[in-house]
Amino acid sequence: MSSSSHSSHDSQPLRAPGQSHPQLTRLAETSRSPVTFYLDGEAVQALAGDTLLTAILTHQRHVRISEFSGTPRAGFCLIGACQDCWVRCESMPAVGGDAQLTRLRACSTTVQAGMRVVTRAADANEVHGGANV
Amino acid sequence: MSERAEIVIVGAGPAGIRAAQTLVAAGLRPIVLDENVRWGGQIYRQPPAGAGFTRTKQALYGFEAAKADAVHTTMAALLPQVDYRPETLVWACDPKHLHTMHGGRETPVAFSHLIIASGATDRVLPLPGWTLPGVYTLGGAQVALKSQGCAIGERVVFAGTGPLLYLVAYQYAKAGANVVAVLDTSAFAAQAKATPRLLNQPATFAKGVYYVGWLRSRGVRIEHGVTLEGIEGTAGVRAIRWQRGGREHSLECSAVGLGFGLRPETQLADLAGCRFVFDDLNRCWLPERDAAGRSSQAGIYLAGDGAGIAGADAAELAGRRAALALLEDLGIAAPVVPDAPDAPAIERKLASNRRFREGIEQAFALPENPAARWPDEMLVCRCEEVDARTLRECVRHDGVTEINRLKALTRVGMGRCQGRMCGEAACHLLAEASGQTFAQVGRLRAQAPIKPIPIAPMLFDENVAAIPEEARDE
Numbered sequence: 001m002s003s004s005s006h007s008s009h010d011s012q013p014l015r016a017p018g019q020s021h022p023q024l025t026r027l028a029e030t031s032r033s034p035v036t037f038y039l040d041g042e043a044v045q046a047l048a049g050d051t052l053l054t055a056i057l058t059h060q061r062h063v064r065i066s067e068f069s070g071t072p073r074a075g076f077c078l079i080g081a082c083q084d085c086w087v088r089c090e091s092m093p094a095v096g097g098d099a100q101l102t103r104l105r106a107c108s109t110t111v112q113a114g115m116r117v118v119t120r121a122a123d124a125n126e127v128h129g130g131a132n133v
Numbered sequence: 134m135s136e137r138a139e140i141v142i143v144g145a146g147p148a149g150i151r152a153a154q155t156l157v158a159a160g161l162r163p164i165v166l167d168e169n170v171r172w173g174g175q176i177y178r179q180p181p182a183g184a185g186f187t188r189t190k191q192a193l194y195g196f197e198a199a200k201a202d203a204v205h206t207t208m209a210a211l212l213p214q215v216d217y218r219p220e221t222l223v224w225a226c227d228p229k230h231l232h233t234m235h236g237g238r239e240t241p242v243a244f245s246h247l248i249i250a251s252g253a254t255d256r257v258l259p260l261p262g263w264t265l266p267g268v269y270t271l272g273g274a275q276v277a278l279k280s281q282g283c284a285i286g287e288r289v290v291f292a293g294t295g296p297l298l299y300l301v302a303y304q305y306a307k308a309g310a311n312v313v314a315v316l317d318t319s320a321f322a323a324q325a326k327a328t329p330r331l332l333n334q335p336a337t338f339a340k341g342v343y344y345v346g347w348l349r350s351r352g353v354r355i356e357h358g359v360t361l362e363g364i365e366g367t368a369g370v371r372a373i374r375w376q377r378g379g380r381e382h383s384l385e386c387s388a389v390g391l392g393f394g395l396r397p398e399t400q401l402a403d404l405a406g407c408r409f410v411f412d413d414l415n416r417c418w419l420p421e422r423d424a425a426g427r428s429s430q431a432g433i434y435l436a437g438d439g440a441g442i443a444g445a446d447a448a449e450l451a452g453r454r455a456a457l458a459l460l461e462d463l464g465i466a467a468p469v470v471p472d473a474p475d476a477p478a479i480e481r482k483l484a485s486n487r488r489f490r491e492g493i494e495q496a497f498a499l500p501e502n503p504a505a506r507w508p509d510e511m512l513v514c515r516c517e518e519v520d521a522r523t524l525r526e527c528v529r530h531d532g533v534t535e536i537n538r539l540k541a542l543t544r545v546g547m548g549r550c551q552g553r554m555c556g557e558a559a560c561h562l563l564a565e566a567s568g569q570t571f572a573q574v575g576r577l578r579a580q581a582p583i584k585p586i587p588i589a590p591m592l593f594d595e596n597v598a599a600i601p602e603e604a605r606d607e
Contacts, residue, residue, distance in 0.1 A: 021287065021387070023266055023267055023285070023286060023369060023387075023388070024277065024281075024283040024284065024285060024286070025283060025284045025286065025287050025310070026282060026283055027278070027282055027283060027284050027308045027309050027310060028188060028192075028282035028308060028309075029180070029185075029186050029187065029188060029281070029282030030282070031185065031187070032184055032185035032186070033185060047184075047185075048184045048185055049180065049181040049183075049184025049185060049186055049281075050281065051280075051281060054277070054281045054283055058283070061266040061267065061368055061369040062266050062368070062369075066264075066518065068517070068518040069518055071264065072265075072266050072368060072369070073264065073266065073515075074266030074267065074369070075269070075273070076264075076268065076269060076270060076273060076515070076554065077254060077255065077269070077270045077272065077273045077553075077554070078269060078270070078272075078273035078274075078276045078277055079175055079254065079272060079273065079276055080168060080584070081254045081398075081550065081553045081554070081584075082270075082515070082550050082553060082554045083516065083548070083549035083550045083584070083585055084264075084515055084516070084549075084550070084554075086549075086585075105585075108168075108170075110170075110181060110184075
């Protein structure tokens with residue numbers, strides 16, 4: 001991929017040919033029960049006890065898009081120190097209304113069935129929205 | 134605030150657990166605050182409970198399985214006798230109060246005595262491409278395997294220096310990961326020269342030799358004395374480039390585990406008002422402490438890697454020693470804990486450990502003047518995306534010589550990580566650009582919240598102290 005692909009991250013999922021493999025590879029502990037969650041609207045599977053970071057990165061290579069440069073990020077320290085894996089999570093109110101966005105640190109949050117995780121670039125009005133941070 | 138002042142331990146790793154054990158043996162009931170879901174710290178991190186993880190401790194911790202099990206079992210037995218609060222972030226400390234966050238709820242915790250056992254994170258030096266997906270700290274790479282059964286990629290390179298480089302490469306290869314190279318920035322000659330000091334701990338030394346031999350026997354490429362040049366890719370890591378003996382090398386890979394040893398997490402000690410001093414061995418500013426772990430602040434004790442890198446065995450000893458000091462200060466006799474050494478024995482062991490640490494630093498020295506090689510366009514701060522050019526120009530045009538001033542003017546170290554990942558690099562760069570030593574550029578001051586917290590509790594909790602003067606970007 002050429003470096004010009006940075007500008008196309010908003011419109012194009014980061015699963016271009018040749019880059020289609022996920023970031024993380026499972027080596028062990030694969031007999032845990034499956035958990036279904038939604039990754040940018042698509043139902044995908046994780047395993048019980050996965051962190052949100054594991055759940056996302058066994059499907060793709062990024063957990064968020066930098067709000068400054070638009071470049072992809074996939075966490076860094078995995079122990080809650082670098083703060084580079086915050087993702088947005090939608091929760092639907094019980095009765096009508098718009099989805100609420102909360103922010104979760106993917107490396108230290110356990111995936112739950114039905115979670116609706118957003119990893120694509122944030123709209124301008126989303127960046128400072130949500131309840132947290 | 135009405136609650137009773139308590140004895141509080143921050144951190145449930147080897148140091149925090151041994152401290153708790155000692156206090157409980159003396160009839161006290163400490164509060165143990167820990168950010169992790171389960172006890173054990175990072176070194177003896179446990180996989181999530183009740184989710185169907187099945188690997189044995191032998192598989193998870195290798196040679197350290199017995200120690201890990203002893204620490205885990207000790208804490209499990211202590212649970213009825215301590216006020217254990219996992220998944221609890223301590224985000225601020227003012228005189229006699231900690232501010233904690235659990236499940237989005239803020240709770241102040243009053244303390245009379247405080248043992249800080251806050252642990253360490255990887256010491257990171259950046260290189261071009263270090264923000265790409267697939268680049269993780271060495272410790273992070275280890276956590277992915279230990280706690281989740283995952284490798285950080287299909288073709289993994291481990292780069293940097295330090296004993297962890299070989300340990301993690303070994304653990305990965307043994308678990309079936311494809312480790313394509315180990316790139317060590319320190320020279321093989323330096324490691325050979327350090328042997329006499331490393332033999333202060335023959336068993337630890339032997340394990341290191343074993344990992345390297347095991348990797349070589351499996352055909353894993355090991356390069357010494359490399360200069361890391363950059364990581365290539367756009368959607369993620371595609372290759373790593375380095376130079377050795379004047380020749381350029383490149384290797385395709387999909388992940389890089391990067392680390393240069395460990396750095397202590399000292400923010401809480403800083404907020405607690407502890408005095409700091411530059412430590413040549415750790416090559417960083419550390420909170421002052423006596424041989425027992427007493428800080429410069431009465432009632433505040435420091436133990437484990439958070440007070441200076443010494444490893445897990447030393448952390449267990451230091452945790453116990455700090456608790457003994459606390460008991461002594463309370464006028465309580467030292468309790469009898471079976472098989473636990475007394476205070477003088479602990480201090481002798483910790484002093485001997487320091488000689489071993491000197492050997493480690495000699496064997497795995499940081500690259501000389503790393504900032505000289507960093508290109509202008511390389512990001513130094515991954516939170517705020519501040520590049521090397523911005524920092525250099527700030528030094529050149531504004532005559533900045535002190536790290537907090539550089540932070541105020543450029544936002545380096547001001548982002549969500551609070552300088553954990555970039556502070557070291559920013560100091561190297563400032564030292565290089567201003568013609569000073571690393572120690573002369575000063576110390577990045579900690580500010581609350583030391584990690585991101587929801588804004589609402591901060592605004593609506595009347596217990597939260599006003600933001601201090603020095604926290605206001607100067």
